[in-house]
Amino acid sequence: MKTAALGVFPLLLLAFVLLAATCDNNPPPTNSGIEGTVTIGPMCPVERPDSPCPDQPYAATIVIEDDQGVEVARAQSGADGRFRVDLPPGRYTLVPQSPNGAQLPYGAEQQVEVRAGEYTHVDVQYDSGIR
Numbered sequence: 001m002k003t004a005a006l007g008v009f010p011l012l013l014l015a016f017v018l019l020a021a022t023c024d025n026n027p028p029p030t031n032s033g034i035e036g037t038v039t040i041g042p043m044c045p046v047e048r049p050d051s052p053c054p055d056q057p058y059a060a061t062i063v064i065e066d067d068q069g070v071e072v073a074r075a076q077s078g079a080d081g082r083f084r085v086d087l088p089p090g091r092y093t094l095v096p097q098s099p100n101g102a103q104l105p106y107g108a109e110q111q112v113e114v115r116a117g118e119y120t121h122v123d124v125q126y127d128s129g130i131r
Helices: 002-022
Strands: 033-041 061-065 071-076 082-086 090-096 110-114 119-127
Touching: 033 090, 033 110, 071 082, 090 119, 110 119
Parallel strands: 033 119
Antiparallel strands: 033 082, 061 071, 061 090, 090 110
């Protein structure tokens, strides 16, 4: 009886190894998502033709919700204002976060559709409140 049990053990071990190799906690790459730039403006109280004051890149957190309003990801733009997040195809809402829960700067929510094999480009604009 011991030899029969010993013969089964290598088969069970092999089955376990194969099962573990096929179970990956990392989802497969989606090759789709959202990428974009975040800017803030105005940056000057008064703009004049001889002294332009363009909007500036802005480092911000963008919450991404699915069509049920459930947060599925967060994107953080860099100092250059750029961000990119992998997402499967679907409809999403971008919810720009104001630092420390303040009212300003303020970014409006945007609806975005992600298509298979594409990165949807969006421009997120924050209002600085400068007038």
